[in-house]
Amino acid sequence: MTSETLVEINDLNFSYDKRAILKGINMTMPRGKVIAIMGGSGCGKTTLLRLIGGSVAPSSGYVKVAGQVVHELSRDELFQMRRKMSMLFQFGALFTDLSVFDNVAFQMREHTNLPEAVIRDLVLMKLHAVGLRGAHKLMPAELSGGMARRVALARSIALDPLLIMYDEPFTGLDPISLSVIGNLIRRLTDALGMTSIVVTHDVQESLKIVDYVYFISEGVIAAHGTPAEVRDSVAPFVHQFVHGEEDGPVPFHYPANSYASDLRLGGRFA
């Protein structure tokens, strides 16, 4: 198991402006699996991805990717390592001044010296994998949200990375695009033997495709397990989250004074 571990997170703490965002996170992510990180909005999921990608450095603890501690790498070493990972941003983050083809070809042109004919074939293969070979001439502005997400997916597998991180890949998609993306994540992970980390709050869709789930709440891992374990979990947070209940351990109301005192009931006018 250890030899197959791609990402290892050990006692990771991160604070921003003295506000602790992540507290003592431990995770292991084996090769060839799809791992979901779930939690309410603003719980630090995206920050976790940024820590794995090395965009920010942890306050304490470490993230190891393929045996290297990310925040100890120099800029050049970090750039070397990032060639082995890629990230799918929430809305795709396609380069709006480049066509679909050039977007997918971007990394190949930047990082390799492949002849243009080879790049052309590779790009069309990647686009074929997401079903958009016919759209290679379009500009990003001409794509629907779901198509843009698929192009971004093709772009992120351009250099056959070991690790892909998905930041909210399901947000704002219709049910068809949503399951298309979900299935693509699963299929590509299996076909390319890479590891996928999916940050999401779309429980139903992601439980269908992932191998393991971590729940993060208020900066700590609240629960983790396989999808089956999670569905049957009786832990109050997980139950509330999986079944989408309005009130529970995560309260509906933002912390406030008591309702009665805010409305000045029994105060001046009594």
Place this chain on the structure above:
Amino acid sequence: MLMLLKSGISLRRFHLIIREIYFTGVLSLIIIVVSGLFVGMVLGLQGYETLQKYGSESAVGTLVALSLVRELGPVVAALLFASRAGSAITAEIGLMKATEQLAAMEMMAVDPIARVVAPRFWAGVISMPFLAAMFSAVGIFGGYLVTVVLIGVDEGSFWSQMQNAVDFRYDIVNGVIKTCVFGVAVTAIAVFEGYDAPPTAEGVSGATTRTVVTSSLAILGLDFVLTAFMFRGMS
């Protein structure tokens, strides 16, 4: 800043610079040429009105050429460039940041400074002197149109007085130096504001406004300083 210098030289990025010259330089041509023509024509009219009182209307060519080559060409072209191209650079980089394109690039192990910022910076620095030269040349042509063709000032004395008064080294080279300085200042401010913009709609619009305001002030301030150094003690 060092990074900008280092990354700009790489030949691999040369086509990127050409692309950006198209956006900053070629697309600014119309506003530069039209403004230059009108500024020159107005200078010609006003200069003629004033000089005619002293019977020296043949010096109008000198007046138009010196005003344009020394001051108006570099300054007005740079101001127009700041509002046409500078704001576009800021908005583009700011939007790329707001839509996470720069973060995506960073995650693809491509340095956004080298890939996005540096080509725009170099394109601006290259375009600016050309634009200002065209502004001055078209402006002098505008002055020629109004005073020689329309009013009927003697063509020979228009050009010869101009050539006697305008010195290549002192007036034209100094004017070109000014435009180079303005080009560096405007594009540096534009790319910085774009790169530094908060990734929100207000952030990008605020940064665009700041680009125009800051670079306009920088142009005028630098112009004073440069003029003081270049033309001090000269006629």
Place this chain on the structure above:
Amino acid sequence: MQRTTMDLWVGLFVAAGIGALLVLALKVGNMGTYSAAQSYTLLGNFENIGGLKPRAPVKSAGVVVGRVVDIQFNPETFDAVVTMSIDSRYQFPKDTFASILTSGLLGEQYIGLAAGGDEVMLKSGDKIMKTNSAMVLEEMIGRFLFNKASESNGDKN
């Protein structure tokens, strides 16, 4: 936008920019007439240079043959030393006469060279011996008034 179209436009743009610079240099500036040529230096002492300034033209028979490079005050002879840079194509005899003239009544001042008849030509660094100072308007008016006054005095006497 096709890459080739873009390249073409940028090429045209750069060509137009260089063209504009050339027009400025040759048609507007004086590079075509003077700066590019080889030049040599002549000196001249003037009692009074009036409003002469560096870069003022040096003309002979109305043709610009050079430019004033530098003006210094000589504390020993109490006159002005004017350094001129003259186009090497033009040689002047040793007894050339240099005077400070004004183009028009209020125009700029320049140095006029009137060639003499000597067989020996001036070499670089030589001093023009025969010079004529600037006419200063105030002095002329003053002299004119003085003459008038003395004339009228003479009439009375």
